[in-house]
Amino acid sequence: MKSLPPFSKLTCALAVSLAIIPAGLLLILILKYGVDIPYWDEWQYVSFFEKFSQGTLTLSDLFAQQNEYRQFFPNLIFVDLGWLTKWNKTYELLVSFALACLVSFNIYRLGRLTIGGSPARRIMIYFLANLFIFSPVQYVNWLLGMQIIYFMPIACLTTCLVIAYSQLGARAKFLSCMCLATVSTFSSANGILCWLVLPLLTWPDSRGELPNKRWLMLAWIVGFVVSAALYFNGYQKTLGHPSLSESLIHPVKALGYFSILLGKALEPGDMIFLKEQFGTGHKIIAAATGLTVAALFTVSALCIRRDMRLAHRAAGWLMLGTYSIMTAILVTIGRTGFGVEYAFTPRYTTFTLYLPIALVHLLPIILERHVAEGRLSGKKKMLFLVLAGSVVVSHLLIYPFNIRQMSAFSKRLLQGKACLLLINVIEEDCLTENVFPSVEYLKLAANGLDGLNFLRPGLIKSSRVQDIATAGAQNPEYYG
Template identity: 40%
Template sequence: MQQQNRQQIPIFCLIFLPVLFMAICILKYSVNFPFSDQWPLAIMFEKIYAGNLSFSDLFSQFHESRKFFPRLIFIGLAYLTNWDVRYEMLVIFLLTCIVSLNVYWLSSLTVKGGFVTQLFLLAISNLLIFSPAQYENWLWGIQVVVYLPIACLTGCLVIAQKKISLINKLIICFFLCTVSTFSYANGMLTWVLVFPGLTILASGKWQEIFTKNIWIIIGGLLGLVINAVVYFYDYQKPDKHPSFFSAISHPVDTFHYFLVFLGAPLAFENLTVATIVGVLVFGLWMFLCWQFFRFVKRDFLLLHRLIVWLIIGVYAIISGAVTAVGRVGFGVGQGLAPRYTAFSLYLMVSLIYLLTIFFQIASQNNTRKKLIRYNSLLLITVFLALHINTTINALDRMSDRRIILLQSKACLLMINVIHQDECLVMKRSSEPLKKTANILDKLGFLQPGLVKSKNIQDIAQEPKSDLVYGYFDTVNQIDNQTYIANGWAILPERGEVADGVILTYENSEGEAIIFKLINQRTPRPSVREYFNNSTYLYSGWQTSFSIEEIAQGTVKLKAWAFDTDTGKAFLLKKNQIIQNINNR
């Protein structure tokens, strides 16, 4: 018994390592900053602030989806956490844990084998379920919407396998399918997948599906129709999305997009690799379906073991097909979008368990056991090699994304002082954004809060004597209207480059007045080598400004490292003094 327990320890580590790794990545790379598609939610907070939020606002269409249930989650979390969007990322993580747990339960009910076998299969599955390939979703709180449908689907499949009354199963599945439908567009798939599965699991032979239990399918279709009628009421096709005719007129590109979509979770954003992996995964899955069809014609109860994994696979395949038809107009490469891997990876999860069941059936023939072991080892080796490369690529992307979001957050916090629309990763014009940002600030939903004054002393922080935040190296006049300034800036307490660099000039009252925010970075290898910190490589900054932006005469210029976590600015070493004379 002790020897068996010792054998289980490494597998337990393999199970929880992807979970722990992703939790650490979220903590390390996440930024408390709403961006892009999260700003329409900010408009809802405006309406709450004005006291005119309605049910239709919660139910309203956004792109193709009606995000009613996610909006309830977002609003509730916002008032509990002052809209710290990192808690939305926590919800994503918890939903993924629920999916992983559901997969384990389904495995224990459908796959033969001991505890160690179940743990090993879950360990391989968790590498996909918690894959960093989904980095865009992990670090974007609004993507709760893409995890609710798969959590609902796997939850329904677990309920379908449990020994509870059929009526209770139907009630629970009706509720979960409705939540799925009004969370994300592809959530409607749960209706056409769950209820046929319930029918098969309630039947002991083929004839019972179409006689005794056909009412289950009819009930599911009725639920689908009711949900669809409500869903498509006053539905509008999104303006900027490609026409479906693009898919019809370019069928080869559409199928290519579909394969890229399916192969992306192991392709480290490489189009060729994604295509090859997509062909192999989809081809192998279809081959297994053909083989199983031959088996279940003679053994219907085998279908009870297969159906949940077939449904999970079909969920990924239909999601890929629908996305390909609707998005191929953006180009085949768009199928690599990291946010789509939250759907496509479940074809691979399905394949893991279908292959296991197939090998268990095939291994009853002793002459095939060695071949099965060889093929299993080969598949696992290829999978791990692709997964490692995908993880390395995703970590680089996470780091880049964090820098971009921190720089954009600096622009947002300074929106009342300096308008720099080009550095805001938003989808709104600056003036409505400024109004919304100030309402959010009043609600306490922007942390650490907007900068309200051009006087740097309002946000200046005395640096610790032993810390260096950077240098203001030079400022040079390149013509009679323009100066160029440069230097480098870091945040040593965080071990990162500064989120922004603020330039100030000293006015006649001796006040340092903000006139420039810099968020573009340049390489400074010397800084990286001096501090022996690779994250400081892009600590350099450079900007130009005109003579009209600062005071006339003898002017003292200072540079400050801006920290968006605290909203504080830290003076860089070395000030610059220039003679600013307008010769026009």
């Protein structure tokens, strides 16, 4: 497929400027609210640094199952970056931000290749996409370094989509995307979905081309099977997690969970139900929002199916939306047993917000064809625009609320950091509430980090006021 006319230099400059607005705002928020302290599951990484300092860290340690994940490649980042920076958590937050920037660039490239119309129209679509990509609705993921694992699969997937639309040869496309799919698989539980790009990679430019790709398709399937076998070899169910059959036993509950997952990134219920969050009204609004977005995506897919001339241009966006839907299905299967309220967890929005991003690009592709052929009346066109606009406006309305949530979570981390400093002197409930559930393990891990000089400031080891004052005089910036 031939690419659409390139942007002018002025248009490119404007597009970059628009992209900087949400990205720049987020970077400011990360630097303002980020706290240099390990949180919850991050304390399990302390053993990596202790083994690394002793020269006993092995690849099997990095490959070992952690919860449902085999996050080998993120673990490489954690160890290498952590050792270089003395585990300054701010650098991990910036890695997540950099991955989001890569995703944004990939979305820009895909839009440039698939969206027609005026440059101003494409710029606005790209700007709207960035409002989602850099949204503070993901505030937990922006403030926790370990959440790199949530950004790596989508970075790999969108890069694969860009490669699939490129002018590279078939072998180069398959090899590059197989490597990226492998990285994605061993980064997060949903990373295996990156292998879904196969249909776009095998899209023939002519009828006679598809048979020539059969060996590459076979290699892709073998790569997928091998990756899946390695992932599930020795896999064990995580203790304390609900049965995977819960969603089958309670299908209505599972449907509600799934719908809320898809709607969480857009629904305004957090503002409407401030005094009764996660109540019946909040659940209804969130589920209705999720079902509406899913319905719009389904209608868009059906429209494209009836018009195969649009299929290649829309295929990448369909796969992006499918990624969000299938991830929501995986999360629903694994988490329904925790209760429907658990679907409101903000960290899952990094997976599901790519459904509205796909929709923001699919609707213009469909409208463009229908308008050109005179098959779209003014009323129907307005309906499509209103639906798309409402999706975006609803998300913009929840920006201020989620920034406040980001601030509140930052204060919680700061409180945990203050309590951690005194762990050798007194034990407070805030340690189990804001740092790690086991004080016994936390004390060992914290002193291990302190011995490596990986805590800033170091732990207070005396209950004498004079000693505490001396220790606290190191650098006031350490306290946030």
